[in-house]
Amino acid sequence: MSELTATRTIVVTNESGIHARAATLVAELVRRFDSKVVLVKDRERVEGTDVLQILSLGAGRGNELSLEATGHDAERVLNALVQLFDENFSEEDGEVEDCEAENKQ
């Protein structure tokens, strides 16, 4: 039986790009699913569960990424990932504001 596969293309839109917090959120999300997920940027392919590999893409604002999933929940993991990107890793915006507010004190 062939495994289910799914792909999506997304554009990084948050200001800071996929930095440590964002990469961690991606990896944590992918780990909650069974499917194998690969992120592709400019032909470079990295494991969706590996923060170090995701960071090594250096994906900044405006960069396009392909998301590929293989497994029984391939569609579901990619839908969740697309939502995470669409929300610009919501916690990150708070992070920036918090740190800057802190520094102004």
Place this chain on the structure above:
Amino acid sequence: MKFADFVSREAISAELIATDKEGAIREMVQALLNAGQIEATEFESIVKAILKREELGSTGIGRGIAVPHTKHPSVDRLVGAVAVSHEGVDFDSLDGEVVHLLFLLISPPDKPGDHLRALENISRQLRADTFCRFLKQSKTADDIRQLLDEADNSQFVS
């Protein structure tokens, strides 16, 4: 971006003493202070900002690596410190393992691109097992400086 573009050569330690997260961060920020990269009056503010960032999620990203960091208005360019801990630091890492390699970054708030390029460089180099292993085996700051220079000259990553 290369290590030489952001790592302060005087803020490199092959013998991190602290084995807890806050202690390790304080030691590395102190190294940047001693190297003249940050102002003494900003020390506590920087440490506090880095610890606050850790509360949002550990920067212990697995494989014995941590990249504690913050944006801070007191610096006008990206500055970094490197430390190796032979004993290991409890960093609440994603994989539950202690951390042996630490790269601490302080970046100006208006230059998120530089921060991302530095993270890209660090992670790209650390993906090379040889570089990672040699770094963990470093005995002196000079050993680390030499490895960073070799990495900058593409000795480990094709």
